[in-house]
Amino acid sequence: MDGMIRCSANYVPLSPISFLERSAIVYRDRLSIVYGNVRYTWRQTLERCTKLACSITQLGISRGDVVAVLAPNIPAMYELHFAVPMSGAVLCTLNIRHDSAMVSVLLKHSEAKFFFVDHQFLHIAQGAIDILSKTRVDVPLIVLIPESDQPTYNSNYNIDSFINFEYENLIDKGRLEFEVRRPKDELDPISLNYTSGTTSSPKGVVYSHRGAFLNSLATVLLNEMSSMPVYLWSVPMFHCNGWCLTWGVAAQGGTNVCLRNVTAKSIFDNVSQHKVTHMGGAPTVLNMIINAPTGDQRPLPNKVMVMTGAAPPPPEVLYKMERLGFNVVHSYGLTETYGPGTVCFWKPEWDSLPRDAQAKIKSRQGVHHLGLEELDIKDPLTMKSVPPDAKTIGEVMFRGNTVMNGYLKDLKATKEVFKGGWFRSGDLGVKHPDGYIELKDRSKDIIISGGENISTIEVEAVLFSHPAVLEAAVVGRPDDYWGETPCAFVKLKEGYSATVEDIIQFCRNRLPHYMAPTTVVFEDLPKTSTGKTQKYVLREKAKAMGSLSKKTSRL
Amino acid sequence: MDGMIRCSANYVPLSPISFLERSAIVYRDRLSIVYGNVRYTWRQTLERCTKLACSITQLGISRGDVVAVLAPNIPAMYELHFAVPMSGAVLCTLNIRHDSAMVSVLLKHSEAKFFFVDHQFLHIAQGAIDILSKTRVDVPLIVLIPESDQPTYNSNYNIDSFINFEYENLIDKGRLEFEVRRPKDELDPISLNYTSGTTSSPKGVVYSHRGAFLNSLATVLLNEMSSMPVYLWSVPMFHCNGWCLTWGVAAQGGTNVCLRNVTAKSIFDNVSQHKVTHMGGAPTVLNMIINAPTGDQRPLPNKVMVMTGAAPPPPEVLYKMERLGFNVVHSYGLTETYGPGTVCFWKPEWDSLPRDAQAKIKSRQGVHHLGLEELDIKDPLTMKSVPPDAKTIGEVMFRGNTVMNGYLKDLKATKEVFKGGWFRSGDLGVKHPDGYIELKDRSKDIIISGGENISTIEVEAVLFSHPAVLEAAVVGRPDDYWGETPCAFVKLKEGYSATVEDIIQFCRNRLPHYMAPTTVVFEDLPKTSTGKTQKYVLREKAKAMGSLSKKTSRL
Structure with a gap:
């Protein structure tokens, strides 16, 4: 023109x-940063x-x-x-x-x-x-x-x-x-x-x-963060630049409540003192909050929005957080998508569902935010979208302005991960009929047992609903007959006890039997600093155990 | 890299x-558009x-x-x-x-x-x-x-x-x-x-x-529009694409309540029936609302955010709107800035000011939104910023991604208006010490009388505070001695009366005498479809009146 x-x-x-x-x-004269007396x-x-x-x-x-x-x-x-x-x-x-x-x-x-x-x-x-x-x-x-x-x-x-x-x-x-x-x-x-x-x-x-600008605004919007929020820094800023909210809080003129050590007490104290409106945390942080000793807890001064991510929050954890007065927004993304890329956007009609159904929906990864262009579950070979049947597993793929420029000095890896014009996340999931995606596993985490795909996330969700379980992770244990069988690593809550048989029976009552763990190990889980369980460590351990036997009963 | x-x-x-x-x-299944039975x-x-x-x-x-x-x-x-x-x-x-x-x-x-x-x-x-x-x-x-x-x-x-x-x-x-x-x-x-x-x-x-994308999100944010708003279309969509909210409402998955004819009754009916959360309107629309016959009014179902612009809303109008339960957000911009470019962002500490002071602050044009880069008041010749003294008048200038590409087939005009790397609005204003700008006039609207600049907006604000005045516009009338003197065109409310002398005295009691109108004409004001008074029509009329006299008293 x-x-x-x-x-x-x-x-x-x-x-x-x-x-x-x-x-x-x-x-100009509003607080940008609060930290102790600073x-x-x-x-x-x-x-x-x-x-x-x-x-x-x-x-x-x-x-x-x-x-x-x-x-x-x-x-x-x-x-x-x-x-x-x-x-x-x-x-x-x-x-x-x-x-x-x-x-x-x-x-x-x-x-x-x-x-x-x-x-x-x-x-x-x-x-x-x-x-x-x-x-x-x-x-x-x-x-x-x-x-x-x-x-x-x-x-x-x-x-x-x-x-x-x-x-x-x-x-x-x-x-x-x-x-x-x-x-x-x-x-x-x-x-x-x-x-x-x-x-x-x-x-x-x-x-x-450009990507940082757009992801900041998209994240502000998915958090329903109006102007002048008070943001508690329980998510490490070194993780995807604090899920882009380092920049996002500046966009909205909020107050950054800084925190050297993230503990249940410091969270409750800061929320109460500074009237925190928003915070974030991996499921470990949510776990820390819901299991806080009564003496460390404080009543919330207002509704606190908590964006969680890094791993799908177990329904039990979500439920308990809401009961404490936190409003949990479940978001999902990877370092390559500037952190948050999707949100399990909550529909008002879901408010009337039973609590369990609500928690189940909220553990979905949901739909893409305003910074991204497309989110899809595809067959990584044909690049065809899977049907939205909540069953067919494919790879989660992203496309849009909030996907990274590439991997530094690694053109080969960049090309590989952008092959076909989409960012291939390496995560496996399904698409529900309403368009919401749900993660089933990392492609390398999924257990293939007797030809059946077992989503470790589903097994973990059942383990989390056990009253004695604080944390759980499931990996495949090599098996001469089945290929692999589920092996659960479990950390119990303080003061609780459970036997291997208890745990296995609990799972068999709630899952198809082939999905129930055949091995249960009680121990602390190895974690990355952002709260993700280091499954590769656990896989090594399970591998070292060797085959359980050829006669493992699956019935 | x-x-x-x-x-x-x-x-x-x-x-x-x-x-x-x-x-x-x-x-997907939420209402996008509502219109009668559609x-x-x-x-x-x-x-x-x-x-x-x-x-x-x-x-x-x-x-x-x-x-x-x-x-x-x-x-x-x-x-x-x-x-x-x-x-x-x-x-x-x-x-x-x-x-x-x-x-x-x-x-x-x-x-x-x-x-x-x-x-x-x-x-x-x-x-x-x-x-x-x-x-x-x-x-x-x-x-x-x-x-x-x-x-x-x-x-x-x-x-x-x-x-x-x-x-x-x-x-x-x-x-x-x-x-x-x-x-x-x-x-x-x-x-x-x-x-x-x-x-x-x-x-x-x-x-x-690009500009439309960015201005939509910026406008959504300045309206504090969270997801799924219900937006009543009282602003014409042909005006800056509905201040970019045609696109903005889609971004937030809101419901567009369409409206063929904007009347007080249709506004109140729709707000009540559809639980409208946001709407917009030039001061004429606000006037229509506050002066609605009691029979046409309905109680508001919730707080309704009203973005106003096109002309600074008179304090009286703002005050009455708030009393009815509307929350008025004052925004300012031009067609060249995709509509809204600034917002009189409200600071919580202003809540405790007296009502009059609040209304006065709210009539400021404020600060730039997140889509723009810079807003300034500059001397159009030297391009120097005016001091933030609330007194020195300069030209309002904008810079950023939500400024137009240019004027179609008019490169000369485009170059002219972007001279110096800023968009020159043609509006005159001052900058307050807190960085907020306030419009004083269009450069062609300002009255220069005996070497003094008279802001017609200030005179109009006083006229609006007169209990009998429904609408008012002030232009310069040629004067052989003073150059120009203020001439007020006034429309009275139904059932009210006032004399020319009443009006002049009312203004002289509230303004420096040289700013008070010396001529008052009672008549309907000519308007553009977006509610702006067509001052050039009134200027022609005032011109046709000729000089009042050489002896006009200014004391």
Whole structure:
């Protein structure tokens, strides 16, 4: 069409940086961050981030450089989500459960130029740097993040040896007049997230400014987050950038209640004190809440929306959360989809269903959010959609602007996972007649026993409904006759007891017999930092047990 | 960064078409449209729009062609907002107050290939086609839209002469398997909006798919519109595509309550019957509501959010609306900013201010929404920002993704209005210390009297607070001595009376004397269809009066 112009008046690359700049005007004197005695307003947050971006730019950060951080959900961690992109760099948040060896691998792979380290994790960082120094790899500059209410050097740190800068000092030295380096193209990278590793080989997932902008707004909308929410940081910010709500809370001018340690007591205390409206948590966090000692519980000041994900929440857990006054929104996604990609959007007509039916529906992964284009369950070979019959299992696939740019330095893996023009999640699921999807398993988790597919998620849901069971995970145990049979790892609640026979019988009463576990092991479950059970560890254990026998009764 | 791929898995041009496709899954059996006895679900709306897009494509519509429509807020008007873009074409909604001559000018300028006409406006269309036929311009194909509950040909229409197709018939003929023509580039045009004409030369403002997507979500957020709103169509859809809520309501799976005639009774009836949660209206609509006869009023079933704009709502009007139970959100923008661009975002601390102070704050235009990048008040010559002193007047300027692509076939005007990399609104305003902007006038509306700038908006606000005044507009009357003096056109409420002297004295008691009107005329105000007073008409009248005298007392 004639008469059109594209210029700075009508085109700006989408970026979450805009959220902060706007909130510093619209919500300027409202609290942006609360952490112990530390309080910042949105205007202060913009100022601090601008100065920090200025400092690291002056110290040599260029567009596209990686800045790594190892820190829990403290104010600095939040600020880095803006300051690093404002310097044109890419934020790489590392999992605080990693050991020095893993951290050194990721620093090397990402070629991080700066490494911000919370004082609590200095020893991990020091170990990683030691490893790197020995391998002649360029070592990043280390920035110490002291405890926020003690913003000074502490002589306990052995700063001479490997710390180059101190966090508050960098902020002090920055200039407010710094011209923010906006992305030149909205597909420029904003962050790098290493997958948390239910397998052992982490991949570097790259997010763009555009995707981050869109997923933030989509996540805000799926949480029904109106303006000025109070958000409790029980989800690690290093996990998909806090499910994109680091940026999303800025978009809505909310208050970020930071939290170093996530415990039931700290959750209840903060919810009560700051009138938290929204929070998030993997099922482990929900478990922590519903099993909190009475002394740690506080009455909720208002309805609290809890977005859960990472694993399908067992009906029992959902039910108990709602009884405590939490409103659980079940969302699903992967690191590759910027965290949340679907939501089990609740239909009002479901309110009148029996509690059990409600919980069952709520454990579905649901429908795609406004940032994605399509969600489907497909046959991974033919790419045909499975029928919406709630039975036919296929692979969960996504398509849209909130799917990653790719895996850093791994074009082969990127091509593989985008083959056919869809992102292949590796998760298996079914589609219900109403279009909602339900996960059945990771493709590698599913148990094939005597030619039958057994969804470990379904077996786990039954285990969770057992009154003595706190946590459960099911994997396949090799079997000479059946191929595999279900093996359950179970952690019991404190003060409860159960026998192997109890558990097996309980399952046989509620499931087709071939789906009931034939082996039950009582022990603590190995977890990733985001609360996912490390099934590959359990699979190794089950493998080591060997075949149960050729005579396993399935009847 | 290495390893990245851009493909259909992770990049889709942003378009509101996605909202409809998603809602047909997520909200499939929920009501999308209600109009008299007509009811559609979101699944049906997608089906109808797909089939309509198919039909017009088969009839020869190509990408980028213009499809015009002349219709009030009926279901077909809503459907065309999706069906036309889904065919790759550009929707041009015409003002139903236009006469045949104006319609013929716009059909010619836009080169519309199809022209959808509501049965009520056939005579206007017929007149326009007659004019076009005489000038050897290609005449568009005419599609008759019958009343929705009588979807058949009516022999009263002289169909032989100029009607080519009938709306429901086109839908019937379309195929569901039609492959929707998504935009190739998200900056492709989606709609063409002729400015409604407070001046006499309309311009064709072009919106893009990207801008429409972003402004829809921003408007949803500024209205605090959670999922499944019930939206009453009191704002014409031909005005900035219904302030982008045609698309926005689809994003949230809401119900569109359509309305052929906007009257106080129809508003109250529909709000009550359908439990409306959101609506919009220029101050004329608010006026209609607060002055409704008691017999036409109904108690509100719930809080109703009303987005108002087009002109700053007088404090009196705001106050009375709130008393009736409406929650008024004041938004501001221009056709060039896709309608809403700012919002007077309400701060909780203002709740404790006296009512008058509250109303005064609420009449500010506020801060930019999440779709825009920057809003500023600048000196149009130097492009310097004015100080935030609530006093220095400058031009309101915008920058961001929700600013139009340009004026159709008028590169000169586009360049002019984007000069300096900002969209120059032509509106004059000030910036308050808290960053909120307040309009003082259109640059051509401001009165300059004895070297003093007089904001006609301020004078009008005082006039509105007079108990007998229903509507008021102030323009400059030429004056040999002062240059101009304020001249007020006033419409009194039914059953009330006031004299010229009353009005002048009332203003002199509340304003600096030089700002008080020296002339008062009692009469109905000429309006555009969107409720804006046509000040250029009044200016002509005031001009015709000639100079009041050289001795006008200003003291």
